[in-house]
Amino acid sequence: MPTGKVKFYDSTKGFGFIHTDEGHEVHLPASALPEGVTEVRAGTRLEFGVAEGRRGPQALSARILSDGPSVVRATRRKPQDMAVVVEDLIKWMDMASNSLRKGKYPQKAQAEKIAMALRKVADELEA
Incomplete structure (x- = not known):
């Protein structure tokens, strides 16, 4: 073939x-x-x-x-740097969780930051 x-x-x-x-x-x-x-x-x-x-x-x-080469994989952050980003994201998610337990959604600006960070981390991990 x-x-x-x-x-x-x-x-x-x-x-x-x-x-x-x-x-x-x-x-x-x-x-x-x-x-x-x-x-x-x-x-x-x-x-x-x-x-x-x-x-x-x-x-x-x-x-x-x-598989073909991945541009994202070649340019993504070092694992040590990503660990810091993920830890910060966990802190943000914890704050959002506490707010939700009190019956309130996070403020719009905070929600946008969390959503953007989640998308970026997902892209980096998925690459």
Whole structure:
């Protein structure tokens, strides 16, 4: 089976292209992705079957060999630095919890800061 790297993939449009190890471009439709996979990053290595489609070669039943590089992972904070951020977030969440136990939601400014911090920490941890 041929192998190659994902050149790009647009999950909203449901297709992308693979640059094969032999130097050819192959159309990658969403239907060729493994079950449960809805998105692949550029640089992801795939093994796939090829069939001639209406617009040229098209990938069939792709299998992921290795994930592409993550820009977020390469630029995320050191674990020691993240520990401090998570500890601060825990303190904020504790204050919000105490406020909620008293029957009050946190003030809007505080709630926005907590929500923003939660999103950032989630992105860093998920990378």
